[in-house]
Amino acid sequence: MKGKIEVRSQNTEFRRERAAKPPLSFILNCDFWILYSAFMKLIAEIDGEKRELEIKRDAYSVVAQLNGRHYEIEARDIRQGIFLLIVNGHAYECRLNQADTKRKSLEVSVGTHAYNVALTDPKRLRTAQQPGAHSDGTTAQIVAPMPGKVVRVLVEQGAQVEAGANLVVVEAMKMQNEMKSPKAGIVTSINVKAGATVNGGDVLVVVE
Amino acid sequence: MFRKILIANRGEIAVRIIRACRDLDISPVAVYSEADTDSLHVRLADEAYLIGPAPSIESYLRIEKIINAARACGAEAIHPGYGFLAENADFAQAVLDARLTFIGPSPEAMRLMGAKTSARRVATEAGVTVVPGTTEPLESLDEARRVAAQIGYPVMLKASAGGGGKGMRFVATEEELPSAFDTAQSEAAAAFGNPEVYLEKAVERPRHIEIQIFADQHGNFVHLGERECSIQRRHQKVIEECPSPINDAALRASMGEAAIKAARAVNYVGAGTVEFLVSDRTREFFFLEMNTRLQVEHPVTELVTGFDLVREQISVALGEPLSFRQEDVSWHGHAIECRVYAEDPDSNFLPSPGRIMHLRSPSGPCVRDDSGVEAGAEVSIYYDPMISKLAAWGRTRSEAIDRLRRALDEYMVGGIKTTLPFFREIVRDAEFTNGNLDTGFISRFFERRAEAALRMKSEETDEAETTRRDMAAIAAALDYMQAQKQNSTGNQTHAQEEQQSNWRLTGRAALHRRIYE
Structure with a gap:
């Protein structure tokens, strides 16, 4: 009996304390509310397909509007870069990875599906860069696809090359890859020598 | 039993050997390069010794550094794993000279079987049929032209010291020969320190089937059946299974017998694999080469036969007789393995080095994941980009495929591109599930895949996809x-x-x- 009374008194005390001081989570909720009570407007490009997105987050609850589709979502932050989104009883585990630092797009995996997502915030005018096209029809840049070592340069500056001609051999992970010209033209610039170490994205040769 | 074994390797195979050591209560010793300081094999070992900078030529291929490490720590034996020094007879000899045990065959057997040209000679003398081609390394491009014209195109250029598809080129016409010859030679020189290449006739629509053999120091030879490794890209295996979908007991017995003949001819000891090309139509088989080491794909044989090949390697190296006889070997069910590479299947399998941000390894009934990495690990540009081997077992091939499909869908690797999405498509491909395999499977699969993608695009994306x-x-x-x-x-x-x-x-x-x- 005595024990029971004690428990009750503790409970009352707890309630009183709670009334006087809101718990930490409540304060955090308020923080979210103040910062994000308004819908944020963004433009999302998913594998090149544009969507207008309006989104509002209030702790675990997310309301979003995409091209007229309305979603009410329970959102959980599992870990840095992993979100669990529950919509109408369907669970979507979304994992974010920086797909390409140069292109400022994200690779988002939803289950076993992967998408490239580029976000634009019109308010900040911070346009995500368009994925760089390597060839604009008149000039073609041959870009190192990954970090590696140049084994051989097979052409000279000014050389006339056919489409598909081997230009440079780059070795990475013990495999030699022959970098071919995407078009017929003249080699206008060679930026590397045999033996050079290159980074992914470096322009090796330019064909015009 | 040995008290301490040094593992002259890295990645998943080093981890695999450490596990066998633990089973036998042997203390495992790791060696590592500067790039591998915090890698899994180092953390799982009892002792670890730095043997040099990141490039393998300055670390994992440095014979004297590895032997010095073994001497310094008092290891009694060295396991070479696969790749690196595993098929280097000079290394095996140096290990013996240091009065340590080499877990593998004798240097003589490695020399004979290691160079593909002498292996072909040995096999022919032992009465095993080989594919038409040269038995000596090619001296020059002119000689290559002459031999190729003699045996007829298409031909295959191969590195004498090679393996794993490096220094290997398919040549369809004479025009392609000069460039292919140069590339094969320089790739062979870079990968194996030996630029020698040879030439053989390319068998069309061949199945690549290999026989696992085992021999002890007392003259006992057994075979553990076949593995079908027809699914290859760039002549490198990506999916292996045991048994072959052909699953023909008579063919298995005759191939096993031929494999043992070849191994016996070089007084082979330990685990070895004899590779054959099998004509899908006639079921004729040709000796291709012998791998004088543990194979990457050994888990599928283990799953189906129940033997632990690494454990058996260790006891054979100790001088014990094989723990089983030929009549004890039986094949139960079916196992399939996928090699998970840090490569982008959408960009022609270009390596995708980087840091693994997220990792969820699959588990559950009859699934085995032999991995060498954890979340946070860096896949470096210096080594082979294979990060794990995922295998599934079932009573039948179709049950094994069901489990493999489930495990592949469960497997999540974030931060780098992997071949997982590619495998998820393959296990759903009708030609694969029907078992219609040959070495041209991947290129045909890619054509089907491109067509399927076009069809998909023309149709409206469904609701689930939109969500x-x-x-x-x-x-x-x-x-x-x-x-x-x-x-x-x-x-x-x-x-x-x-x-x-x-x-x-x-x-x-x-x-x-x-x-x-």
């Missing part, structure tokens, strides 16, 4: 909002810090009072 895409956008937006919030709170940090420090000071004073009062 998934929306969720991807929402997740990206939530991440962006979080970053924004962090930035805005970041600006207040200074003011907050001052405020906090007052609290902290008062709190600390109060704490001290409580402690000392």
Whole structure:
């Protein structure tokens, strides 16, 4: 009996304390509310397909509007870069990875599906860069696809090359890859020598 | 039993050997390069020794450094794994000269079988049929032209010291020969330190089937059946299974017999694999080469036969007789393995080095994942990009495929591109599930895949796909909002810090009072 009374008194005390001081989570909720009570407007490009997105987050609850589709979502932050989104009883585990630092797009995996997502915030005018096209029809840049070592340069500056001609051999992970010209033209610039170490994205040769 | 074994390798195979050592209560010793300081094999071992900078030529291929490490720590034996020095007879000899045990065959057997040209000679003398071609390394491009014209195109250029598809080129016409010859030679020189290449006739629509053999120091030879490794890209295996979908007991017995003949001819000891090309139509088989080491794909044989090949290697190296006879070997069910590479299947399998941000390894009934990495690991540009081998077992091939499909869908690797999406498609491909395999499977699969993608594009994306895409956008937006919030709170940090420090000071004073009062 005595024990029971004690428990009750503790409970009352707890309630009183709670009334006087809101718990930490409540304060955090308020923080979210103040910062994000308004819908944020963004433009999302998913594998090149544009969507207008309006989104509002209030702790675990997310309301979003995409091209007229309305979603009410329970959102959980599992870990840095992993979100669990529950919509109408369907669970979507979304994992974010920086797909390409140069292109400022994200690779988002939803289950076993992967998408490239580029976000634009019109308010900040911070346009995500368009994925760089390597060839604009008149000039073609041959870009190192990954970090590696140049084994051989097979052409000279000014050389006339056919489409598909081997230009440079780059070795990475013990495999030699022959970098071919995407078009017929003249080699206008060679930026590397045999033996050079290159980074992914470096322009090796330019064909015009 | 050995007390201590040094493992002259890295990655998943080093981890696999460490596990066998643990089973036998042997202390495993790792060696590592500067790039591998915090890798899994180092952390799982009892001792670890740095043997040099990241490039393998300065570390994992440095014979004297590895032997010095073994001597210094008092290891009694060295396991070479596969790749690196595993098929280097000079290394095996140096191990013996240091009065240590080499877990593998004798240097003589390695020399004879290691160079593909002498292996072909040995096999022919032992009465095993080989594919038409040269038995000597080619001296020059002119000689290559002459031999190729003699046996007829298409031909295959191969590195004498090779393996794993490096220094290997398919040549369809004479025009392609000069460039292929140069590339094969320089690739062979870079990968194996030996530029020698040879030439043989390319068998069309061949199946690549290999026989696992085992021999002890007492002259006992057994075979553990076949593995079908027809699914290859760039002449490198990506999916292996045991048994072959052909699953013909008579063919298995005759191939096993031929494999043992070849192994016996070089007084082979330990685990070895004899590779054959099998004509899908006639079921004729040709000796291709012998791998004088443990194979990457050994788990599928283990799953189906129940033997632990690494454990058996260790006891054979100790001089014990084989723990089983030919009549004890039986094949139960079916196992399939996928090699998970850090490569982008959408960009022609280009290596995708980088840091693994997220990792969820599959588990559950009859699934085995032999991995060499954990979340946070860096896949470096210096080594083979294979990060794990995923295998599944079933009573039938179709049950094994069901489990493999489930495990592949469960497997999540974030931060780098992997071949997982490619495998998820293959296990759903009708030609694969029907078992219609040959070495041209991948290129035909890619054609089907391109057609399927076109069909998909013309159709409207369904509702589930639309929702998934929306969720991807929402997740990206939530991440962006979080970053924004962090930035805005970041600006207040200074003011907050001052405020906090007052609290902290008062709190600390109060704490001290409580402690000392």
